Amino acid sequence: MSKKLDALGLTEEDFLREYDISKFDQPSLTVDILLLTISENKVDNYRKLANKSLKVLLIKRKEHPFIGKWALPGGFVRMDESIEAAAYRELKEETNVNNAYLEQLHTYGDVDRDPRGRIISTSFMSLVNSNEIDLNPGTDAEEARWFEVEYDVYKKERLFNKIGFIDNEYIRLCLKNDAINLMTEIKASRVVSGKHVSYNHTIESKGDLSFDHALIIQNGISSLRNKLESSDIIFHMMPDLFTLTELQNSFEVILNKKLLKANFRRKISKMVSETSQFTSDAGHRPSKLYEFNPLWED
Amino acid sequence: MSKKLDALGLTEEDFLREYDISKFDQPSLTVDILLLTISENKVDNYRKLANKSLKVLLIKRKEHPFIGKWALPGGFVRMDESIEAAAYRELKEETNVNNAYLEQLHTYGDVDRDPRGRIISTSFMSLVNSNEIDLNPGTDAEEARWFEVEYDVYKKERLFNKIGFIDNEYIRLCLKNDAINLMTEIKASRVVSGKHVSYNHTIESKGDLSFDHALIIQNGISSLRNKLESSDIIFHMMPDLFTLTELQNSFEVILNKKLLKANFRRKISKMVSETSQFTSDAGHRPSKLYEFNPLWED
DNA sequence: GCAATAGTGTCTCTAAGACATTATAAT
DNA sequence: ATTATAATGTCTTAGAGACACTATTGC
Numbered sequence: 001m002s003k004k005l006d007a008l009g010l011t012e013e014d015f016l017r018e019y020d021i022s023k024f025d026q027p028s029l030t031v032d033i034l035l036l037t038i039s040e041n042k043v044d045n046y047r048k049l050a051n052k053s054l055k056v057l058l059i060k061r062k063e064h065p066f067i068g069k070w071a072l073p074g075g076f077v078r079m080d081e082s083i084e085a086a087a088y089r090e091l092k093e094e095t096n097v098n099n100a101y102l103e104q105l106h107t108y109g110d111v112d113r114d115p116r117g118r119i120i121s122t123s124f125m126s127l128v129n130s131n132e133i134d135l136n137p138g139t140d141a142e143e144a145r146w147f148e149v150e151y152d153v154y155k156k157e158r159l160f161n162k163i164g165f166i167d168n169e170y171i172r173l174c175l176k177n178d179a180i181n182l183m184t185e186i187k188a189s190r191v192v193s194g195k196h197v198s199y200n201h202t203i204e205s206k207g208d209l210s211f212d213h214a215l216i217i218q219n220g221i222s223s224l225r226n227k228l229e230s231s232d233i234i235f236h237m238m239p240d241l242f243t244l245t246e247l248q249n250s251f252e253v254i255l256n257k258k259l260l261k262a263n264f265r266r267k268i269s270k271m272v273s274e275t276s277q278f279t280s281d282a283g284h285r286p287s288k289l290y291e292f293n294p295l296w297e298d
Numbered sequence: 299m300s301k302k303l304d305a306l307g308l309t310e311e312d313f314l315r316e317y318d319i320s321k322f323d324q325p326s327l328t329v330d331i332l333l334l335t336i337s338e339n340k341v342d343n344y345r346k347l348a349n350k351s352l353k354v355l356l357i358k359r360k361e362h363p364f365i366g367k368w369a370l371p372g373g374f375v376r377m378d379e380s381i382e383a384a385a386y387r388e389l390k391e392e393t394n395v396n397n398a399y400l401e402q403l404h405t406y407g408d409v410d411r412d413p414r415g416r417i418i419s420t421s422f423m424s425l426v427n428s429n430e431i432d433l434n435p436g437t438d439a440e441e442a443r444w445f446e447v448e449y450d451v452y453k454k455e456r457l458f459n460k461i462g463f464i465d466n467e468y469i470r471l472c473l474k475n476d477a478i479n480l481m482t483e484i485k486a487s488r489v490v491s492g493k494h495v496s497y498n499h500t501i502e503s504k505g506d507l508s509f510d511h512a513l514i515i516q517n518g519i520s521s522l523r524n525k526l527e528s529s530d531i532i533f534h535m536m537p538d539l540f541t542l543t544e545l546q547n548s549f550e551v552i553l554n555k556k557l558l559k560a561n562f563r564r565k566i567s568k569m570v571s572e573t574s575q576f577t578s579d580a581g582h583r584p585s586k587l588y589e590f591n592p593l594w595e596d
Numbered sequence: 597g598c599a600a601t602a603g604t605g606t607c608t609c610t611a612a613g614a615c616a617t618t619a620t621a622a623t
Numbered sequence: 624a625t626t627a628t629a630a631t632g633t634c635t636t637a638g639a640g641a642c643a644c645t646a647t648t649g650c
Contacts, residue, residue: 004365012413015362019414026324027377029407029418046622047627064313067302079325079416083407099494107405107420109327109381115310117319118377120327122405164592192592195538196397197530232495240493245628262631263613284628285620294462294490344649345600543601560604561640582601583647 027109027118031087032074032213033057034105034123034220035094037130038237038250039146047283052249053148055130056175056217057094058209060143065115066210070175070182072217073144074121087124094144096134101127101236105220113212123216125224127236147175147182151221151256164193170204173218183207184214221254228254232271235292243279243287247272271296325407325416329385330372330511331355332403332421332518333392335428336535336548337444345581350547351446353428354473354515355392356507358441363413364508368473368480370515371442372419385422392442394432399425399534403518411510421514423522425534445473445480449519449554462491468502471516481505482512519552526552530569533590541577541585545570569594 003011010018035057040050058070073094077086087102105123113119155170167190175182185204190197206214227233234250248264273293278286301309308316333355338348356368371392375384385400403421411417453468465488473480483502488495504512525531532548546562571591576584 006362006365007360010362012362012365016413026326027375028319028324029327045627049628062305064304064308064310067304067310077325077407077418080409082409083405083418099496101495104404106402107381109375109420111378111380115314116317119319120375120381122407195533195590195592197399197592198397235493236495243629260612260614261629262615262633263611265630267612281622282628283622284626285630287629292493294493294495343600345598347601541602558639558641559602560606560642561638563603565639579649580601581649582599583603585602 027120029077029083030074030119030121031077031083031090032072032121032123032216033087033090033094034072034125034217035091035128036125036149036220036224036237037128037133037146038253039130049245049249049282052246052253054221054253055146056149058145058147058175059094060145061210062142069208069210070147070180070213071210072123072213083122084124087122087126091124091126095128097128097132101233103233105223106216108212108216110212121211121216123220125220127224127233129237129239131239145177145180147177147180149217149221150174150176151218161193164191166191171218173214173221175209175217182209184209184217186214186218188218225255232292232294232296235271238292241275241277241289241291244268244272244290245287247290325418327375327381328372328417328419329375329381329388330370330419330421330514331385331388331392332370332423332515333389333426334423334447334518334522334535335426335431335444336551337428347543347547347580350544350551352519352551353444354447355442356445356473357392358443359508360440367506367508368443368445368478368511369508370421370511381420382422385420385424389422389424393426395426395430399531401531403521404514406510406514408510419509419514421518423518425522425531427535427537429537443475443478445475445478447515447519448472448474449516459491462489464489469516471512471519473507473515480507482507482515484512484516486516523553530590530592530594533569536590539573539575539587539589542566542570542588543585545588 005011006015037055038052039055040052042050057073059073061067061069061071073090075090077083081089084102091100091102092098103125105125107120107122109120111118151171151173153169154172157168159166159168169188171186171188173184173186184207186201187204188201190199201215201219203212203214228251237250238247244265247268248259248261252259271293272290275289275291277289279289280286303309304313335353336350337353338350340348355371357371359365359367359369371388373388375381379387382400389398389400390396401423403423405418405420407418409416449469449471451467452470455466457464457466467486469484469486471482471484482505484499485502486499488497499513499517501510501512526549535548536545542563545566546557546559549562550557569591570588573587573589575587577587578584
């Protein structure tokens, strides 16, 4: 430890002993978990494969504020845990999964984002394989439910003004399951004035979502899409053994577009290794099962 | 506002009136600014172009902790400002620039990252054009200096164990100027155990840098590199008019590798528009001046 | 003429996109 | 045989990489 003295003649040791952090303004800090998975909806036709959909876990709030509305799982960061540890703790409370993939996304720090006071929140994205997850939807004290996510850009516009232009993208996020249908709309703007460019996202209509969680979900899914094709994170959402068609469907459901089979297989071939196992009882040609190859190189 | 009642029979309005946020643990929150620019070091030979280098602004700490060591500019987030507003305020205090490019990077929340107590910090990256910046290095109460950044990976290894392997990258970050030479080393690990993959970065040797700022700088530069080729952020570091060689040198200095001229020009041609102006007095053929074209499309 | 940079042409190689063809299980 | 999916072949196109060549200035 440094023996240098400061302007008051204190050593670092002395300084730290006297230091009272509570004399500074202290906001509260929470974590919010964007827990995503891909699940299968079985289809009646014995020949057809199951439909896949991207799902997000939401909690029905039992307390003020936003009582009765839906929110991302999350909670306050404790003084004796890192924000990552808090995120893992919250994740485990919801899913019983110990070492799921978890990635920090963004920190939301607007002054009035929470009506309880100054609360800053760091969002995390967790990707899990729906087969491995042990969730009791609806039976907890907190009501937790998976919602199917549909994300689409329903309008794009470019507005010119004297000093530049604004590109607006209007995004509609539909979150639904058997019983509930939430809808929220977000405007993503890129403001170009002269040489200066800035971005901002605002909630146009938050529906029955709490806080700024619509924004967190939208930004998170957008970030997932961006990383999808340049990384191997998709495999966190896959079972140990999968067919290449299942893998392709997972990509398609996240990117919300169809891919061509031959090209897709060329592209991901490095990331997977084939096994000697096959699917069966499918009403069509059996499919070879693959596994993730963590040794792949770009 | 919702008229629903909670378990205690309170409306949302009542609940919020009674709510005392201070009964929760409250860490403190700071912002740290990774302020980067590209500057020119004139060369004696009248024919040669100036050398470019990537520079980062550091402050010499005048107070405990880490008194006398170097740190990123930054400070506490006030209760009445968003974290972005805090970042802009700190940036303006250092540079007098009002609307520089500013982007949130990452939030650092380890329990003992700051010896003063529980302090969480969100890092921001700001990119500025060195011609437009009005900084008084060394004359402030705080001593601020630009440091040339050299970033290189000096060792890569893959360690196998029973359940998988670990890829380690050892990164050396040299920060220097006429008078000072800081060196810091970071280990970036990718831990693959079975199907699970995790990442973590640790400071191996922090040199004369304060807190975990070595990590913030390294992560920030790494993120700048990743975004460089897929976005137009480089233009925040360029003057209004520039030659294509200057632009290429800027890319090269950030990516730390040489690019081929013809290919580079093909690739960035969409993002720039030529002007009718030329450089002169250069001891070689004059060069056409270009400007950023904010209307470019990918 | 020289040194250094400016600017362009073009060949190759790889990856992406589009589409076609053949194979095979369950009913 | 029918149906739906499995698996692969190949033609075309776009882009990245490598390299060569010509042009122009100040001294």
